[in-house]
Amino acid sequence: MTRSPQAARTRRNLLLAAAEVFDRDGFAGANLRTVCARARVTKGALYCHFRSKEALGVAIIEHQSLLWHELRDELLKRELGAVQTLIDLSFEFARRLESDLMVRVSNRLLREAAFFDLVASAQFVGWISVVSDLLSQARACGELLDEVNLRYAAEQVVAEFLGVQMMSQALTGQHDLTSRLRRHWRTWAPLLVAPETLPGLRFDPE
Template sequence: MSVLEDSTGVVNRRARAARTRRNLLVAAAEVFDRDGFSGANLHAVCERAAVTKGALYCHFRSKEALAVALVEHQALESYALRDELLRRGLGPAQTLIDLSFAFVRKLDEDLMTRIGNRLLREATIFDRAGAGQIIGWTTIVRDLLKSADRAGELRSGLNLRQVAEGMVGEFLGIQLLSQALTGQRDLHARLRRAWRAQLPSLVRQKALRGLRIAPAR
């Protein structure tokens, strides 16, 4: 066997493994959505993904490991959304607002993101993945706030770490309230109200006039 053939074989095996892993995550999201985390079982996941238990265990050692991977998926989506919005060059404050609405839209449109977000509220999963998720979200928000501050968009004297933690906490709270009261049907409206209430104390008046508190088109 030539070096080229051996290299091609490795690439093909990695591609197959990546597809299997992706299929398992999609199947797990569908099963968790249907049965809930506590009611779901690995047999149902394997059946939906059309793989054996052995194939599943090559990628995930337990139902909890599948759930943590789905939680981590939504973190990757957050970074991807941020990068996509930054490329539009609309300014850091507007990007931060747009990111929150883009993530809410992702919850509506992408089952894996929605289930990963829901799984984070499971006590077992939160103990394993909650700190990393919240630190990641806080870092994204704080970095955008720092950029907004350097751009002269923010009021002076703000503790940006505390502001970022407060924003993340408020966003999580809004989701819980919306889920409890309307099944998250009013999440967009609650998010708009939260931004309207918070922005005047954070953003300079001149910058505030140019901000759009609505999803980006």
């Protein structure tokens, strides 16, 4: 094995180990010694890739920073319409929060570590961009109410999604996130979607 693939594998192992430790101990409670032990590398090897615990946290966040874009592109291929794609995107992301360690830990880091404020800002801007793109497509296809302001609506969708996550996390450890999203969309869609589009929408995960 050449040095470059070996280095890439070491980096992936460190990210996974850090995610497991952050998930178990929280960012504040985690230490690099534990991360190195789980990844089976020396501290010297860790410092070749990440200079600090904060750098590991940023890398985990950035590892899934393109997830919303990837999910949007994947879901659009089904040609179910932009609004349905937006709804399904939220359910799929909720599923990833439960099943994908890196996504779950990244989301947790954005909430709990003040150091990541700047990274969080970039994440939210990226999410708003994805939602805004879908709403623009929905408007072009006549799926939205005429009075909807795309910029404000995109920001509101992201804010509502984050709020639903936080409420679910606080009250049930996110065990009821899907049902909360279902109620959210049933309440909010009539304020966003044209009346002729509304009956064809599905407010449940596939």
